[in-house]
Amino acid sequence: MAHQYLKTQPDEKGFFGEFGGSFIPPELQKEMDAITDAYYSISKSHDFITELRAIRKHFQGRPTPTYFCRNLSNKTGGRIYLKREDLNHTGAHKLNHCMGEGLLAKYLGKKKLIAETGAGQHGVALATAAAYFGLECEIHMGEVDIAKEHPNVIRMQLLGAKVVPVTHGLKTLKEAVDSAFEAYLADPVTSIYCIGSVVGPHPFPMMVRDFQHVVGIEAREQFLEMTGELPDVVTACVGGGSNAMGIFSGFLDDAAVRLVGVEPSGRSLKIGDHAASLSYGRPGVLHGFRSYLLQNEKGEPEPVYSIASGLDYPGSGPEHCMLKDAGRVEYVMASDDECLDAFFTLSRVEGIIPALESAHAVSYAQKFARENPRKSILVNLSGRGDKDIDFIVENYEIPGK
Numbered sequence: 419m420a421h422q423y424l425k426t427q428p429d430e431k432g433f434f435g436e437f438g439g440s441f442i443p444p445e446l447q448k449e450m451d452a453i454t455d456a457y458y459s460i461s462k463s464h465d466f467i468t469e470l471r472a473i474r475k476h477f478q479g480r481p482t483p484t485y486f487c488r489n490l491s492n493k494t495g496g497r498i499y500l501k502r503e504d505l506n507h508t509g510a511h512k513l514n515h516c517m518g519e520g521l522l523a524k525y526l527g528k529k530k531l532i533a534e535t536g537a538g539q540h541g542v543a544l545a546t547a548a549a550y551f552g553l554e555c556e557i558h559m560g561e562v563d564i565a566k567e568h569p570n571v572i573r574m575q576l577l578g579a580k581v582v583p584v585t586h587g588l589k590t591l592k593e594a595v596d597s598a599f600e601a602y603l604a605d606p607v608t609s610i611y612c613i614g615s616v617v618g619p620h621p622f623p624m625m626v627r628d629f630q631h632v633v634g635i636e637a638r639e640q641f642l643e644m645t646g647e648l649p650d651v652v653t654a655c656v657g658g659g660s661n662a663m664g665i666f667s668g669f670l671d672d673a674a675v676r677l678v679g680v681e682p683s684g685r686s687l688k689i690g691d692h693a694a695s696l697s698y699g700r701p702g703v704l705h706g707f708r709s710y711l712l713q714n715e716k717g718e719p720e721p722v723y724s725i726a727s728g729l730d731y732p733g734s735g736p737e738h739c740m741l742k743d744a745g746r747v748e749y750v751m752a753s754d755d756e757c758l759d760a761f762f763t764l765s766r767v768e769g770i771i772p773a774l775e776s777a778h779a780v781s782y783a784q785k786f787a788r789e790n791p792r793k794s795i796l797v798n799l800s801g802r803g804d805k806d807i808d809f810i811v812e813n814y815e816i817p818g819k
Contacts, residue, residue: 423670424631427737432620432707435743438736440619442706449606453526454621460525461518461628473517474632477550478507482633484640484796489767496787497794499649500770501637501665503801510773510801511633511661512543512614518629519612520547530554530609534598536563536591536657537728537775538570539801540614545579547612555579556609558598560589563727570805588721591657591731595705615658616735619706623735627663633798634668641796651786653678654798655778656696656749657729659738661800666747676748678786679738680778682724683751693722693730696742696749702733709733710742725754726774728801756781761803761810762817773801774810 428434432454440450460466474480482505487498503511523531531548534557535541541557548555557579564571564583574581582601587593595613602611616623616630641649652669654662656679669675684692689712692698699710702717712720712732719732741747752760757774760781765771772780776799783797803810810816 424628424667428620428624432624434623434737434740436701437708437739438620438623439708440706441703441708442619446603446606450619450621453610456526457522457621457625460522466521466525470518470521473521478513478517480506480632481636481640482506484637484644486644487768490764490784491787493767494784494787495791498783498787499641499794499796500799501633501796502799503633503661504770504772504776504799508539508543508546509804510539510543511630511664511798512540513546514632514664515626515629515660516540516543516547516612517550519610519625520544520551520553523553523610524551526610528553528608528610530556531612532556532598532602532609533612533614534558534591534594535614536594536730537726537773538563538567538574538805539728539773541579541581542570542573542577544612545574545577548579549577556582556601558582558584558594558601560584560591560594562589563591563594566727566809567805568808591727592719592722599705615660616663616737617658617705617707617709617733623707623737626660627667627737630660630664631667633661633664634666637665637796637798638668645794648672648675649796650790650793651676651678651795652798653680653779653782653795655680655726655729655775655800656734656738657682657693657724657731657775659735661798663735663737665798670746677746678782679747679749680782681749681751682726682729682757682778683753684723684725685754690721691723693724693732694751695732695734696738697751699733704733707736709736710739725757726778728773728775729778750782752778752781758814760784770799771803771807772799773803774806776800
């Protein structure tokens with residue numbers, strides 16, 4: 419399923435409806451066109467597919483399981499299932515597209531991988547891919563996130579990556595993307611920019627979605643095998659939206675399955691206190707693509723915030739924007755407090771410590787299960803919470819400690 423949809427979206431210019439595209443300087447567009455052509459030819463080749471499938475099976479440990487949360491379901495009254503991307507090598511879904519991007523870079527003869535990271539999961543995954551393929555790796559990360567996600571900084575360095583601190587603006591994810599793009603512009607011939615989500619100029623939103631599609635394929639097959647039916651709802655957190663597009667892509671052609679993306683409403687709905695761009699943004703252009711963007715009257719990005727570093731981005735993937743307007747995917751919000759409650763609950767009740775990003779989706783699942791005891795909901799548990807433990811301990815009280 420979803421194969422027909424994937425073959426029709428985006429269009430040849432990289433647009434998902436009115437969103438997406440490629441709004442970049444002409445000299446960089448030449449390089450993007452070359453990457454697009456190479457992606458279409460190389461990624462469909464027998465050798466590429468065979469190698470990527472072997473990597474997923476023997477290096478990443480795929481397929482990751484789908485798990486029924488018996489204790490949490492009993493507690494809430496519904497039926498909650500998790501797609502366990504936290505068990506993917508490196509602890510999150512990010513390696514799915516990083517190994518694909520790294521393999522593509524190898525086929526293109528590139529020497530260096532450049533990227534941004536927020537929570538550090540994409541940085542760790544790309545550093546892992548670089549080590550596997552014998553490539554250099556440069557990761558740009560905001561100073562705020564470096565302090566907040568220190569375990570992942572150490573992991574990147576252990577894997578051989580150069581971590582570049584970003585010191586301007588809010589010193590978080592948006593600025594890290596700016597910095598990584600500048601570094602790539604300085605040397606687009608020998609390096610390749612491996613964006614961390616379904617964002618950026620074409621072909622990145624399509625490429626990352628296609629590499630993440632494995633999550634949706636596995637989840638659909640596993641849920642059917644476990645239950646004999648499809649889930650009533652599939653949910654995932656949304657920042658840029660790579661994990662959500664990965665799992666949603668497996669169910670887009672199943673009209674009876676509700677798809678729900680969960681954005682961060684942060685501390686409050688004041689400007690600068692949240693990052694809910696699909697709920698409160700207006701169409702605009704950032705980082706070479708058109709999407710719903712949290713922006714001021716001049717079209718400049720507003721400051722954004724989330725307790726989860728991987729979600730504090732002022733825009734969302736263009737495909738999410740199209741799916742929102744089409745009414746195929748619903749987008750709701752979860753606050754910092756709701757996220758923390760879900761983080762501690764899943765840890766205590768199921769013995770699974772989720773990433774703060776993923777805990778936003780778990781929060782929605784708990785709420786849905788309480789209100790719909792006869793229905794099932796499948797959560798993409800996009801990552802594990804090891805990276806967040808220091809931050810949690812320093813800033814919040816552990817319940818019952």
